[in-house]
Amino acid sequence: MYPIIRNRRLRTSDAIRRLVRETIITPDDFLVPLFVVEGKGIKEEIPSMPNYYRMSLDHLENEVKELWKMGLCGVLLFVKVPEKLKDNEGKEALNPKGLMQKAIKTVKQACPNMLVMTDVALDPYSSYGHDGIVSNGKILNDETAEVLGEMSVSHAEAGADFVAPSDMMDGRILTIREALDDEGFVDTGIMSYSAKYASAFYGPFRDALDSAPVHLENVPKDKKTYQMDPANRFEALKEAEMDIDEGADIVMVKPGLAYLDIVREIKNEVEVPVAVYQVSGEYAMLKAAAEKGWLDHDTVMMEQLLSIKRAGANLIATYFAKDAVRVMNS
Ligand code: PBG
Numbered sequence: 665m666y667p668i669i670r671n672r673r674l675r676t677s678d679a680i681r682r683l684v685r686e687t688i689i690t691p692d693d694f695l696v697p698l699f700v701v702e703g704k705g706i707k708e709e710i711p712s713m714p715n716y717y718r719m720s721l722d723h724l725e726n727e728v729k730e731l732w733k734m735g736l737c738g739v740l741l742f743v744k745v746p747e748k749l750k751d752n753e754g755k756e757a758l759n760p761k762g763l764m765q766k767a768i769k770t771v772k773q774a775c776p777n778m779l780v781m782t783d784v785a786l787d788p789y790s791s792y793g794h795d796g797i798v799s800n801g802k803i804l805n806d807e808t809a810e811v812l813g814e815m816s817v818s819h820a821e822a823g824a825d826f827v828a829p830s831d832m833m834d835g836r837i838l839t840i841r842e843a844l845d846d847e848g849f850v851d852t853g854i855m856s857y858s859a860k861y862a863s864a865f866y867g868p869f870r871d872a873l874d875s876a877p878v879h880l881e882n883v884p885k886d887k888k889t890y891q892m893d894p895a896n897r898f899e900a901l902k903e904a905e906m907d908i909d910e911g912a913d914i915v916m917v918k919p920g921l922a923y924l925d926i927v928r929e930i931k932n933e934v935e936v937p938v939a940v941y942q943v944s945g946e947y948a949m950l951k952a953a954a955e956k957g958w959l960d961h962d963t964v965m966m967e968q969l970l971s972i973k974r975a976g977a978n979l980i981a982t983y984f985a986k987d988a989v990r991v992m993n994s
Contacts, residue, residue, distance in 0.1 A: 687974045689966070691735035691992070694985040695781065695939070699872050700724055700767045701744045712868035713944055714951045716983050718744055721766060725774040734989045738779035740828060740981050741767050744873045745788045753797055754789035757815045765822040772823045781855060782819045784812050784840070785831035793870075793877040795831035795890065801882045803890055809836040813843030816852075820844055826853040826913070832860050832890040841911035855939060856912035859900035859926055862891035865919045865945030872944065900926045901933055908936055914979070919943040921968060924975035931976025940977040942968070947983040962991045 674684050699710070699718040706720040719727060728739060743763040749756040756762055764782060771780050785795040786808065792798045796808030808831065816827040827844075829836050837856050844852050870876040877885055892899060904915045915934060917927045918941035931938050950968070954961035965984050972980050982988070 687970055689969050689973050689988070689992075691985075691989050692737065693969075693973060693977075693980050694736055694988065695738040695740050695979055695981040696731055696736055696985045697740045697742060697981055697983060698724065698727065698767075699742050699744060700763060702746060702763055710868065710872040712871050712948050713983065714948075714955070716872075716947070718872060721770045724767060724770050728771050728775045728778055731986070732775045732778055734986065736985055736989065737777070738781065738979075739771060740781045740783065741771070742783045742873060743767060743788055744875075747874075750789055750791040752791055754786035754811055754815070757786065757789045757811070758818050760818060760821070762818075765818060768819060768822040768824050779825050780823065781826040781828045782824045784815050784819065784827045784829040786811065787831075787875045788873050790875075791878070792880065792883045793875055794884070795887065796833055798883055801884065803833075803884065805833050806835070809833045809839040812836050813839045816840045816854075817843050817847050817849065820847070820849040820852040824852065826855050828855040828857065828916075830857040830860060830918075832857065832887075832892070835910065837907045837910035837912050853913040854911060855914040855916060856907040857918055857941070858904040858907045858912065858915040859917045859923070859930065860891050861894045861919065861923065862886065862888045863894065863919050863922075863943070863945075865922070865943045868944035868948045894922075897926060897929060901929060904930045904934055908934060912936065914939050916941055916981075917977075919946060920972050920977075920980070920982075921946055924971065927972070927975040927977060937978035938976055939979045939981065940972050940975075942972060942980060942982040942984070944983065962987070966991055 674680055701718045701720055703720045707717050707723045710716050768780055771778055787795045794803055796803040812829055819827050907915055914937045916939040917923055920940045920942035927940055953959040969988055
């Protein structure tokens with residue numbers, strides 16, 4: 665009790681603050697999302713994501729080498745698929761010579777020890793911009809899960825270490841696990857987007873991949889029938905627990921900052937690593953505020969990453985990974 669106890673003693677110098685610090689972030693915490701496009705010599709900035717790029721395979725190769733040198737050890741791959749290759753079933757997703765499959769090989773050749781995770785969902789391949797097959801105004805669950813299983817096998821064949829299903833179909837983790845095991849990929853891991861909310865924070869990402877739901881009659885205009893209602897907490901636990909039962913090695917909460925209560929809730933209940941995706945809208949907000957001179961970019965960025973880890977994240981998918989490592993090294 666005060667005055668015997670004075671909490672400020674533990675804050676009097678940098679040295680004591682370092683000694684008693686509970687949470688420390690390192691490059692080992694980060695998974696780097698990368699956007700890949702067809703073509704050669706392409707590195708185009710995403711307008712709503714300043715200093716973040718879509719890259720062709722040649723640039724991807726240089727990028728992962730640079731990431732590895734900086735001490736970053738994991739990437740999460742996304743592809744932007746040309747309009748003419750999109751359809752309702754996402755057939756291009758299974759093409760062994762498709763962009764994702766080539767991207768996986770490119771990364772593994774450039775950097776064999778880099779952990780490669782791949783996004784598994786139909787939206788970049790879907791002519792309707794949905795994560796699943798659309799039929800009569802609905803997103804089909806079990807039919808979609810089957811395709812996701814085949815897609816996961818295709819990624820594993822190309823060399824992916826982990827698949828990361830981001831679609832929110834029920835039962836897809838089990839379908840994917842069984843599909844991988846049937847083909848002998850027993851060591852290929854699954855990081856499940858377990859508590860993925862129907863969030864408006866994904867806007868810039870959908871710009872990056874041109875993957876937003878299209879405006880057509882009989883096509884749902886949003887993803888609310890599969891992604892979670894931001895109002896719900898217990899449902900997130902149920903999602904995470906079911907995914908773990910179905911074979912998820914890592915469970916994820918997404919978005920990050922606005923959902924840290926969910927991160928802590930899940931962290932307290934489960935015994936697998938918990939990942940957080942600090943999403944495109946979170947990145948865009950800070951870049952915009954910093955550009956206006958309203959927030960100090962580096963300090964706010966580090967505070968946010970630290971907060972995500974303190975909330976219980978074991979790994980963080982973040983567009984700030986390189987920026988953060990630069991700050992750590994300076
Ligand atoms: C697609 C997918 C999305 C994100 C990751 N995978 C978008 C969506 O669900 O619409 C969002 C990532 C971000 O905003 O940074 N299944």
